[in-house]
Amino acid sequence: MIPLPEDVALALMRGLGAYLRATPPQELPANVRRFKGFRGSALAKHRDVILALLDDETDRSLIAQWIKEGKPPVEKPDLELLTIAVERLEGWEQALLSRSTRVEAPATSAAEPERARATLEREKEKVRRVREDLKKARESSERAIAQERARAEAALARMAELESRMRALQDELESARVLARTEAERSQREMRRARSEIDKLKERNAGSTAQLKEARRALEEAKKELERAAAPRKKRKASPKQRAPEGPRPVLPVPKGRFEDAPETLDEWLSVPGVLLVIDGYNVTKAEGGYGDLELSKQRERLVDESSKLARRKGVSGYIVFDGAVVDPGTYRGPRGPLKVVFSSADEIADDHIVALIESLPAVPLVLVTNDRELQSRASQHRATIARSTQLLGLFRSG
Numbered sequence: 001m002i003p004l005p006e007d008v009a010l011a012l013m014r015g016l017g018a019y020l021r022a023t024p025p026q027e028l029p030a031n032v033r034r035f036k037g038f039r040g041s042a043l044a045k046h047r048d049v050i051l052a053l054l055d056d057e058t059d060r061s062l063i064a065q066w067i068k069e070g071k072p073p074v075e076k077p078d079l080e081l082l083t084i085a086v087e088r089l090e091g092w093e094q095a096l097l098s099r100s101t102r103v104e105a106p107a108t109s110a111a112e113p114e115r116a117r118a119t120l121e122r123e124k125e126k127v128r129r130v131r132e133d134l135k136k137a138r139e140s141s142e143r144a145i146a147q148e149r150a151r152a153e154a155a156l157a158r159m160a161e162l163e164s165r166m167r168a169l170q171d172e173l174e175s176a177r178v179l180a181r182t183e184a185e186r187s188q189r190e191m192r193r194a195r196s197e198i199d200k201l202k203e204r205n206a207g208s209t210a211q212l213k214e215a216r217r218a219l220e221e222a223k224k225e226l227e228r229a230a231a232p233r234k235k236r237k238a239s240p241k242q243r244a245p246e247g248p249r250p251v252l253p254v255p256k257g258r259f260e261d262a263p264e265t266l267d268e269w270l271s272v273p274g275v276l277l278v279i280d281g282y283n284v285t286k287a288e289g290g291y292g293d294l295e296l297s298k299q300r301e302r303l304v305d306e307s308s309k310l311a312r313r314k315g316v317s318g319y320i321v322f323d324g325a326v327v328d329p330g331t332y333r334g335p336r337g338p339l340k341v342v343f344s345s346a347d348e349i350a351d352d353h354i355v356a357l358i359e360s361l362p363a364v365p366l367v368l369v370t371n372d373r374e375l376q377s378r379a380s381q382h383r384a385t386i387a388r389s390t391q392l393l394g395l396f397r398s399g
Contacts, residue, residue, distance in 0.1 A: 002093050002116045005100035008081060015082035016050050017043050018074045019063055029059060060086045249363040249383035263394030266387045269367050270314040276361060277318030279307060280354060280370035287371055287389035306396045308337040319357060323350040351375045358382045
């Protein structure tokens, strides 16, 4: 502390005494705690120790905080002097000296100016260090702020890029949805058109099949007429198989409590003594629930095996007739257990062969298995009892 006029020194002592009395002992420096309760002249005896608080930067900070926090019990002039000594703004020494009410400046020894200059230099050095620290802190803060600003700008740019990509993806997704709907509608139209064409082809095919059967029958009739015309006087002896049946063939009635197309009805018909069984081969294998997913040879084998088991179980005999237009070389043609496997000739449809076979068999109860309505009608004229292919397949599954 610089040499001070007596009245200024006393004013600072009064302010510092109030600080010592108001501050808890544990917050005071150890060398001044014992002066906490001192007043007036008792405190003045230790002026150098008390005023030395103003030379310590930490103590000054605590005293400045005490001044700012409340209303210290100090007279205003004394408080102003203490504030100048604590803050030590530029020109503070002159400000303290100017507050003295004495006319003469206090006497100083020859060494006191030198001490004052040394103290001033120390204080200037402290101020310089504080300013350097403040400058470094400011520069560090500015660098940190610049880095955060750069990161924020990069994040904003990235976010803008992602938003742009998201909008582009949304546009692509919407375009894909529109294209998918368009393709789905086009596919549905194509499917409807294809179904319509298939239905038309089925209708034409059904008509063509009926026409083909009719043409084949007409051709057979024409052949027979030509043969009879070519040899009108020739008499042929009919074989037993071709001999016309004697008397009307009995038609089997539907059992009571049964449906006509039930497998159980066919089961009871096959239980009639002496009944014959005729099966329209491919009509059964290709019916619903049949073997249409197999090759023709496998279809025949499956039907012959199942039919033979049924015939042996029921004790019936009969025929399985297949269309012979397309038959693999070496295909077996003959009896398979109680049933005989026969094929129509290459230029003859199986329907005509079945009707001719029924005509040639004895006038005993005969069950024809087929779903072909035209064949059913023709066979009914020869008093055949009609069963459906699905009935026979049902018996296979139940057996």
